[in-house]
Amino acid sequence: MKSIITVLVLAVLFSACQNSAKKKTANEKVSLTAAGATFPLPYYNLVFKNYTESKGTLVTYGGIGSGGGIRSLTDKVVDFGATDAFLDDKQLAEMPAPVVHIPTCLGAVVIAYNLPGVDELKLSNELLEKIFLGEITKWNDAQIAANNAGVTLPAKDILFVHRSDGSGTTHIFSDYMTKISTKWAEKVGTGKSLNWPVGMGAKGNPGVVGTISQTEGAIGYVGSEFAFSQKIQMAKVQNSKGEYVLPTIASVSAAAKGNIPDDTRIMLTNSNDPDSYPISGFTWIILYKEQSYNGRSLAQAEETVKLLDWLVSAEAQTEAANVNYAPLTEDAAAKAKAILRSITYDGKAILN
Amino acid sequence: MNSDKITKIVLFSVSFIILIIAGGMVFSLVGGAIPSFKTFGLGFITSSQWDPTEGKENYGALPFIAGTLITSFAALIISFPLSFATSLFLGEYFRNTRVAKVLGTMVDLLAGIPSIVYGLWGFYVLRPFLIDIGFENQGFGVFTSSLVLAIMIIPYATSLSNEIISMVPNDLKEAAYSLGSTRYEVIRHVTIPAARSGIFAGYILAFGRALGETMAVTMLIGNANRIPDSLFSTGNTMASVIANQFGEADGLKLSALISIGLLLFLITGIVNGIGKLIIKKMS
Numbered sequence: 269m270k271s272i273i274t275v276l277v278l279a280v281l282f283s284a285c286q287n288s289a290k291k292k293t294a295n296e297k298v299s300l301t302a303a304g305a306t307f308p309l310p311y312y313n314l315v316f317k318n319y320t321e322s323k324g325t326l327v328t329y330g331g332i333g334s335g336g337g338i339r340s341l342t343d344k345v346v347d348f349g350a351t352d353a354f355l356d357d358k359q360l361a362e363m364p365a366p367v368v369h370i371p372t373c374l375g376a377v378v379i380a381y382n383l384p385g386v387d388e389l390k391l392s393n394e395l396l397e398k399i400f401l402g403e404i405t406k407w408n409d410a411q412i413a414a415n416n417a418g419v420t421l422p423a424k425d426i427l428f429v430h431r432s433d434g435s436g437t438t439h440i441f442s443d444y445m446t447k448i449s450t451k452w453a454e455k456v457g458t459g460k461s462l463n464w465p466v467g468m469g470a471k472g473n474p475g476v477v478g479t480i481s482q483t484e485g486a487i488g489y490v491g492s493e494f495a496f497s498q499k500i501q502m503a504k505v506q507n508s509k510g511e512y513v514l515p516t517i518a519s520v521s522a523a524a525k526g527n528i529p530d531d532t533r534i535m536l537t538n539s540n541d542p543d544s545y546p547i548s549g550f551t552w553i554i555l556y557k558e559q560s561y562n563g564r565s566l567a568q569a570e571e572t573v574k575l576l577d578w579l580v581s582a583e584a585q586t587e588a589a590n591v592n593y594a595p596l597t598e599d600a601a602a603k604a605k606a607i608l609r610s611i612t613y614d615g616k617a618i619l620n
Numbered sequence: 621m622n623s624d625k626i627t628k629i630v631l632f633s634v635s636f637i638i639l640i641i642a643g644g645m646v647f648s649l650v651g652g653a654i655p656s657f658k659t660f661g662l663g664f665i666t667s668s669q670w671d672p673t674e675g676k677e678n679y680g681a682l683p684f685i686a687g688t689l690i691t692s693f694a695a696l697i698i699s700f701p702l703s704f705a706t707s708l709f710l711g712e713y714f715r716n717t718r719v720a721k722v723l724g725t726m727v728d729l730l731a732g733i734p735s736i737v738y739g740l741w742g743f744y745v746l747r748p749f750l751i752d753i754g755f756e757n758q759g760f761g762v763f764t765s766s767l768v769l770a771i772m773i774i775p776y777a778t779s780l781s782n783e784i785i786s787m788v789p790n791d792l793k794e795a796a797y798s799l800g801s802t803r804y805e806v807i808r809h810v811t812i813p814a815a816r817s818g819i820f821a822g823y824i825l826a827f828g829r830a831l832g833e834t835m836a837v838t839m840l841i842g843n844a845n846r847i848p849d850s851l852f853s854t855g856n857t858m859a860s861v862i863a864n865q866f867g868e869a870d871g872l873k874l875s876a877l878i879s880i881g882l883l884l885f886l887i888t889g890i891v892n893g894i895g896k897l898i899i900k901k902m903s
Contacts, residue, residue: 335868427758432843432860434672434868456673460868463671468760468854469843471864482748483758 298571299326304337304350307375307436307491308551311593312350315584316575323578325571334436335460341367341554344562347572348555352436353460354533355554366557368611370576370604371532371550373585374594376492376520377441378547379503382480383407383422389503390416390512396505397449399426399487401456402466407485422485429479429488432469434460436551437491444537444547489547492520496592507546508538515545520594523548528600532607548594553579559613569613577619580604649885652878659872664879670845672865672873679876681883686847687855688884691762691837692830694851695769696823702770703777703826707819710778711785712811713803724782731775739839742768747840760842761854768836773826780825784818785811817902824895831888834859858884 302312309331316327332340334351341349342363354369379396381389391399392415398404404411407421431438439460445452456462470479473494480486481500492515495502504512513519523539523546536549553576559569578584585595596604609619656679657664667680706727714720746768747759756763788811796806812819834857842854843864858880869877 333868335870425757432838432864434865457676459673461672461865463669463673464844467844468758469856469864471838471843475839478743479760482743485758 297324297326298565298568299328300347300568300572300575301328301330301345302337302348302350302553303330303332303340303346304553305334305352305436305551306331307352307493308350308373308593310493310591311373311588314591315579315587318584318587319575319578325575327575333434338554341556347564347568348553348576350551350553352549352551353439354535354550354552365561367554368557368607369532369552369554370580370607371524371552371596371600372579372604373588373596374520374524374536374548374550375440376515376523376545376548376594377437377444377489378492378495378515379487379505380477380480380490380495380500381487381503382484382501383424384484386419386421386501388416388419389501390506391503392506393448396445397452400428400445400466401449401451402428424485427483427486428464428467429470429476429483429486430464430467431461431476432471435472436460437473437489438462440535440537440547440549441489443535443549447538492594493592505546507542507544508540509542511542513543513545515547517589517592517594519543519545520548521597524550524597524600528603530603530606532600532603550600555611557611558615559611559618566613570618573608573611573618577605577608580608646885649878649882652875653882654875656872656875656879664876665883668847677872679873681858681876681880683845683847684856684858684861684880685883685887687762687841688831688857688859688887690848690855691766691769691841691857692827694762694766695773695830696827698766698770699774699777699826700823703774703822704781704819706774707778707781707785707822708807708811711782712807715786727775727778729775730771731779735772735833735835736839738768738772739836742836742840756852760840761852762841762848763851765837765841765857766851768840769830769833772833772836773830776829777822777826780822781815781819784815784822787818788814817899820902821895821899824892824899827895828888828891831891832859832884834863838863858887 309329312329316329320326329350334353337346337349337351338355338359340346344364350372355363355367360367379391383389395404395412395415398411405426406423407426408423413419413421439458442452442456442458442462445456446458455465467488468479470476470488473491476488476490477494477498477500480488480490487503490500495515502515504514507513522541523536523544525541525544526539528534532550532552534550538546539548555572555576559572580596580601585601588595609617611618660667660679664679665681665685667678668682669678669680670683671678706723710720710724710727742764747764750756750764751759792810792814793806796810801809837857838860841856841860843856843860844854845856845861846854848855862877862881865873866877
């Protein structure tokens, strides 16, 4: 009996060894690891899968949040990180080596509401400020009615639903509110989680949408990547040119028209373009400018940069709209490509 | 070495591991809580500010302590008539009958339902119902959470009380019957006094469970960081603020959340301590 078991164990061990040996020869190609923001996760999952299928390089992306993405890059445990908020000058200085930002697509924050029968709701900056600071508490308030002629608004209480967890969505939303309202800037400010003056919190985009669609009279902000896939009412928001714009792939993309700095580190909220939806923003991939660190091979560095170069190319960008993200403008994509060409391995440019 | 000695050593080392784990938890909680207590002092417990905005970070735990205690007490009060009646039914009136067995199994089943399922039920069934009957305006808040919590803690209170009530010696009860007592009188003057400490222990256990409940509450309480001013206002609890904000927290905020965890640990400890003291006095 004992000898049979020994033979079996040996056989299993032997075949396991052979398996792994085979795998190694077949898998000479490098595999890339990345982690960061959850906002672009569905987009990255889709395009990275396509990339693996067509080019054979395995790309693994972990959606662990922007903060986690920055930490992972700092600790040098990933090939690149991803974040919804660019690193400010102070954060950049704290990184162990120079870091570059590559914008990959645009997303937006939509204002969702639940008012049966109200198909169009126009919200001016002033109304946004007053509703979200709790100064207007009823839907049939004269100030909302004045802005929405011809719409019958019910005498319901306004219930503001915000995120209860920390989130890049909250960051973009509050960044916009801070830009359009000095009162908001003073009382609340910008951040991933805030000291909310009114309303109730729900966890994640699905939590917020769930609560809004379950509660008549609710209003809240939701990431476009999730909101666009849901049947939910969305308000038109007034942009800096005074136009009321509905969030769509095109109006979100339009936010990136105009002056993008060469390092692409810019919050696009309250964009100057007349067609733009004002609560829009880039999401970035971050990586080290000098790719030779921690004993990384040249092949590893080359694959990293090639992948990103493909990610901002037209081929990958057309996929973005399929999963409810807005593609980069030509200008932004060109700037991203220029940045990628500045990335070096041992001081020599990787792409040319 | 004889088997007796081996058993002794194994038992001793295993219980020692538990001691180390519990000690390690306290140690890391205290370690993580130090920065926030250094910054805010004891004011951390009494302040109702919760401002995570960069540059003006200011944290206080009072809204969450209040939310936790209020929801848990309310749940205890709501569940008391239900669970007490059930345990009398199971342990005294219909002891060892088929009805009691079915009902007992159902009550135990309640304890086995994951708390997220309670949360979903509260969110999609109970909350719209409360709005429909005009009881609540938007259905989120202390009352709805307490109601769901009350149902969740019923099995904890019931099982133990039921067990203790059915353990009251028959001799005692028969003596009372022989003196001409009615069934109500026997329960009132014999069963309950004899089982008092056990019943109380059941409610302490249930209360402890309510204090730490997270998922169901976070789905229903509204997660608004303020002290609830009425039963129907929104609020937040200690467990639910930790669950919600832990993901993106770092630095001082992380320390503040760990401090809340430490406080929750202390409150649960104090509740259990008081419970044990009272049980000792009763028996």
